[in-house]
Structure formats: C-alpha cells, structure tokens
Amino acid sequence: GAGVSQSPSNKVTEKGKDVELRCDPISGHTALYWYRQSLGQGLEFLIYFQGNSAPDKSGLPSDRFSAERTGGSVSTLTIQRTQQEDSAVYLCASSSGLAGGQFFGPGTRLTVL
Amino acid sequence: RKEVEQDPGPFNVPEGATVAFNCTYSNSASQSFFWYRQDCRKEPKLLMSVYSSGNEDGRFTAQLNRASQYISLLIRDSKLSDSATYLCAVNNQAGTALIFGKGTTLSVSS
Numbered sequence: 001g002a003g004v005s006q007s008p009s010n011k012v013t014e015k016g017k018d019v020e021l022r023c024d025p026i027s028g029h030t031a032l033y034w035y036r037q038s039l040g041q042g043l044e045f046l047i048y049f050q051g052n053s054a055p056d057k058s059g060l061p062s063d064r065f066s067a068e069r070t071g072g073s074v075s076t077l078t079i080q081r082t083q084q085e086d087s088a089v090y091l092c093a094s095s096s097g098l099a100g101g102q103f104f105g106p107g108t109r110l111t112v113l
Numbered sequence: 114r115k116e117v118e119q120d121p122g123p124f125n126v127p128e129g130a131t132v133a134f135n136c137t138y139s140n141s142a143s144q145s146f147f148w149y150r151q152d153c154r155k156e157p158k159l160l161m162s163v164y165s166s167g168n169e170d171g172r173f174t175a176q177l178n179r180a181s182q183y184i185s186l187l188i189r190d191s192k193l194s195d196s197a198t199y200l201c202a203v204n205n206q207a208g209t210a211l212i213f214g215k216g217t218t219l220s221v222s223s
Contacts, residue, residue, distance in 0.1 A: 033210055033211075035213075042200070042213050042214060042215035042216065043157070043213040044148065045205065045210045045211070045212065048209045048210045050209070055160060056207060056209040056210065057206070058178075060212070070217070089155055091157075099145050099162075100157070100162075101145075101147050101159045101162055102211060103159060104157050104158070105155040106155070106156050107156050
C-alpha cells in the first residue's frame with residue numbers, strides 16, 4: 001500500500017520567511033511523528049500526535065515551530081521566521097502504535113539562506 | 114550517559130563477513146527497541162524490532178540485554194547491498210516517540 005508521503009521534497013527559503021511542510025501518513029495509522037535530521041546528526045524528535053489526544057510538543061525547539069493534524073490524518077509543520085539553523089531534513093513518520101515501529105516518509109529537505 | 118549511544122564506525126568488512134553492532138540506552142524502563150537502516154540521503158527504514166528473547170530475520174539477528182541496557186544487531190554473510198548506516202531506536206520516557214542513536218556506518222566491499 002501507499003507509504004508516508006511528504007511535500008515538498010525540497011524547500012529553499014530566505015531567512016525570516018515562514019514555511020509549511022506537509023505529511024500524509026499511512027492510511028489507518030493513528031500516530032504521527034515529526035523529526036528533523038541535520039547533516040551528520042541523529043534524528044531529533046519534534047512532535048507526536050495520537051488520535052484525538054493532545055499532542056506531545058516537548059521536542060519543538062522554539063515557539064517558531066508549530067504543527068497541526070487535521071481530521072486525524074494529514075499534518076502540517078509550520079516554521080515561522082525561519083533561521084539558518086533550521087536547515088535540515090524534516091521527516092514525518094506514522095505508526096499504528098509505538099510497539100510496531102514507525103514508518104518514515106521521504107522527508108523535506110529545508111534550506112534557509 | 115547519552116540516552117541512546119552507538120559506535121559511529123565506520124565498519125569496513127569484506128563480503129561474506131559477519132559483523133555486529135551494539136547500542137546502549139540509558140532508560141532502564143524502556144520497552145520498545147528497533148533497528149533501522151538508512152541509506153545516504155534517504156529516510157530511515159525499519160529493519161526489525163528487537164524482542165526480549167532475541168529474534169532473527171534471515172541473515173539478521175537482534176538481541177536485547179536488559180541487565181546491561183544494550184541491544185545488538187548481527188549481520189551474517191554480509192552483502193554489498195548491506196552497506197548503509199544502521200540506527201538503533203528506543204522509546205522515550207513518555208512512551209510517545211523513539212529516541213534514535215546517531216547510527217553506525219557499515220561498508221561492505223568485494
């Protein structure tokens with residue numbers, strides 16, 4: 001079946017602009033996660049959505065970052081007033097439960113000039 | 114101690130070799146453990162879960178040692194196509210997400 005999809009695949013923006021990244025999880029997966037991966041670094045957890053529960057936002061690095069998940073499916077990650085240190089690959093994953101492992105989308109490569 | 118720690122390598126092995134990676138974790142209450150494979154400029158792909166009794170999938174064997182708080186991945190009869198970065202992942206304290214190691218790089222040569 002279809003995997004996790006993300007758009008855009010690449011985004012180049014200027015410092016100070018806002019960006020929106022989109023994630024479409026695997027159908028039927030109730031859990032959705034956002035991570036980011038900087039060059040040569042590990043995956044950094046950002047935010048977690050599970051069904052209708054309040055999201056776990058503990059990984060968001062600053063209040064410039066926010067995310068929504070509408071209708072329990074598609075999610076958007078918004079970064080306001082982008083900074084150069086926001087440059088990274090933003091990965092979305094979904095799962096039917098943490099014990100089953102997470103399945104990642106191809107990521108959005110964000111470059112802030 | 115870092116939450117999840119791996120030897121970055123690289124591990125350079127010839128085809129047919131057996132290679133093993135370890136990954137240590139700090140949270141003794143962790144319940145979910147995984148190995149992922151990540152190719153260059155690609156997303157991580159789930160390789161296998163790690164169960165308490167150990168588990169095998171073809172040439173790959175995963176084991177969990179709760180007493181010493183580490184998981185391991187053994188690859189037998191290495192193939193060129195096994196060349197990649199292997200990430201271990203452990204659930205976070207809240208049980209809401211996975212904490213990933215930075216990965217161990219494997220290079221298999223002919």
